[in-house]
Amino acid sequence: MSFPGWVDGDAGFRTKTLHCAAIDLGATSGRVIVGAWNGRRLALTAVHRFSNGFHDLGGHEYWDVPRLWHEIRTGLAEAKRRFPKLASVGIDTWGVDFVLTNEQGRVVFPVHAYRDARTQPGLNRLARTRAALERIYAATGIPNVFYNSSLQLAETVASCPAIEDLAARCLMLPDYFNFLLSGRMENEISAASSTQLLDVRTGDWSRPVLDHFHLPATWFTPPIPSGTVLGPVRGFPALAGVKVIAVAGHDTASAYAAMPAAPDGRDAYISSGTWSLVGFEHDRPLLGPAALAANIANERMGDGGFRPLRNVIGLWLLEQTLQDFGARPANDRAWNTLIKAAAVLPKPSRLLDVSDPAFGNPPSMRAAIDAHLRRHRAKPPANLAGYVRLICESLGAGHAAALRSFEELSGQRFRRILMVGGGARNRLLCQATADAAGLPLHAYALEGTAVGNLAIQLIALRAVRDLPAFRALLAGQLPGTVYLPRS
Ligand code: LFR
Numbered sequence: 134m135s136f137p138g139w140v141d142g143d144a145g146f147r148t149k150t151l152h153c154a155a156i157d158l159g160a161t162s163g164r165v166i167v168g169a170w171n172g173r174r175l176a177l178t179a180v181h182r183f184s185n186g187f188h189d190l191g192g193h194e195y196w197d198v199p200r201l202w203h204e205i206r207t208g209l210a211e212a213k214r215r216f217p218k219l220a221s222v223g224i225d226t227w228g229v230d231f232v233l234t235n236e237q238g239r240v241v242f243p244v245h246a247y248r249d250a251r252t253q254p255g256l257n258r259l260a261r262t263r264a265a266l267e268r269i270y271a272a273t274g275i276p277n278v279f280y281n282s283s284l285q286l287a288e289t290v291a292s293c294p295a296i297e298d299l300a301a302r303c304l305m306l307p308d309y310f311n312f313l314l315s316g317r318m319e320n321e322i323s324a325a326s327s328t329q330l331l332d333v334r335t336g337d338w339s340r341p342v343l344d345h346f347h348l349p350a351t352w353f354t355p356p357i358p359s360g361t362v363l364g365p366v367r368g369f370p371a372l373a374g375v376k377v378i379a380v381a382g383h384d385t386a387s388a389y390a391a392m393p394a395a396p397d398g399r400d401a402y403i404s405s406g407t408w409s410l411v412g413f414e415h416d417r418p419l420l421g422p423a424a425l426a427a428n429i430a431n432e433r434m435g436d437g438g439f440r441p442l443r444n445v446i447g448l449w450l451l452e453q454t455l456q457d458f459g460a461r462p463a464n465d466r467a468w469n470t471l472i473k474a475a476a477v478l479p480k481p482s483r484l485l486d487v488s489d490p491a492f493g494n495p496p497s498m499r500a501a502i503d504a505h506l507r508r509h510r511a512k513p514p515a516n517l518a519g520y521v522r523l524i525c526e527s528l529g530a531g532h533a534a535a536l537r538s539f540e541e542l543s544g545q546r547f548r549r550i551l552m553v554g555g556g557a558r559n560r561l562l563c564q565a566t567a568d569a570a571g572l573p574l575h576a577y578a579l580e581g582t583a584v585g586n587l588a589i590q591l592i593a594l595r596a597v598r599d600l601p602a603f604r605a606l607l608a609g610q611l612p613g614t615v616y617l618p619r620s
Pocket of ligand 1: 159160226227228229230247280383384385406407408410444
């Protein structure tokens with residue numbers, strides 16, 4: 134896989150080809166991608182792909198971390214075999230999940246998946262305690278959402294008090310894999326900012342918020358910026374000499390880094406995968422009751438900059454519905470046929486409210502959708518194409534609503550929407566979003582997260598000057614598809 138290279142206008146940068154490996158772990162799949170940068174062109178090669186998922190054990194949901202580590206090692210060995218001069222590796226994963234370890238880095242508590250229902254009581258308690266909720270939002274800029282690390286950690290400490298003696302460190306998933314690769318335990322800022330435990334003003338851990346959730350401050354160290362070189366790979370002789378670079382560990386921050394954004398700051402972003410991360414970059418966080426009511430999360434870029442965003446349920450709705458039908462299209466052709474059949478149907482008169490918590494992790498997504506529609510006196514679709522149309526239109530409306538709340542709260546007017554990730558290939562979703570938002574949408578069929586991960590490595594290795602320079606190169610050369618809004 135590759136996309137057209139671009140010419141680096143800045144002569145004087147390194148001209149030898151540099152190879153970097155991006156490990157990108159998503160909730161449903163993972164990949165190891167090697168980027169080859171020759172000073173003018175970045176070519177991508179996917180050297181390893183694998184599925185991912187969480188598993189139920191005794192009524193709780195867990196990630197299979199040993200298997201993920203096995204896949205990472207397999208991918209890196211393949212990367213090194215095919216690109217013997219591999220210079221560096223960086224890892225990003227979905228946000229909010231973490232590993233509790235002792236001083237030596239041994240895992241002392243099983244790694245839960247964020248869709249586990251264990252946070253529901255804590256979520257409801259905080260939702261009912263208005264004063265605490267407002268205080269926590271003012272302190273962290275992160276709203277009350279079921280997957281927050283804060284709620285997960287609070288539940289761990291409450292259900293297993295001995296953990297305070299057993300655990301010495303809380304490493305977010307990318308931090309933990311960085312530790313396995315390099316031997317260094319650090320908390321990287323973008324991953325840390327997804328926890329609801331960082332002080333939104335200082336970018337360091339918030340003592341009052343840690344106290345509120347009864348969490349030991351000693352589990353965390355001051356966050357480091359992305360681009361920090363952690364050292365050489367250790368304990369993996371085949372990769373001797375390869376540098377481990379802490380990239381933006383939160384996949385969304387890496388995906389946003391890859392947005393071919395214009396310097397005028399008027400682009401809105403959607404990273405469309407399991408979740409739709411709808412947001413933009415801003416010089417300050419969006420706070421206060423209206424931002425809290427709109428569920429705006431003021432997460433951080435790898436350099437510490439703000440990226441206010443709203444987390445819309447995303448293609449999880451579609452993926453789970455396809456699973457219910459036992460009809461996931463096997464290839465591009467089958468996808469096209471399904472999307473075509475959905476596109477010719479009339480637009481549904483009643484859309485889903487995509488913020489309904491019932492869509493979080495239901496036993497059957499189709500049944501959850503049907504129940505939601507019936508509650509609103511609407512009829513469920515007649516066939517799979519009908520569900521696809523309904524989901525795409527509903528997600529489009531959800532994306533547009535998020536963008537409107539950003540405009541109201543920031544005073545900013547967006548000029549266009551940039552979309553990367555799996556949804557950028559779904560023309561129905563792209564068109565529905567452009568129509569609902571009344572803005573042109575530029576869709577880039579790009580592994581955005583991996584590209585952002587690679588960009589941060591290239592900058593750390595001084596092969597590219599900075600992110601604006603990288604984005605300018607990307608914008609000049611990347612073929613995108615433009616969807617104009619239809620009235
Ligand atoms: C996307 C993502 C979102 C985060 C959700 C849960 O992959 O990282 O940004 O809110 O997963 O971690």
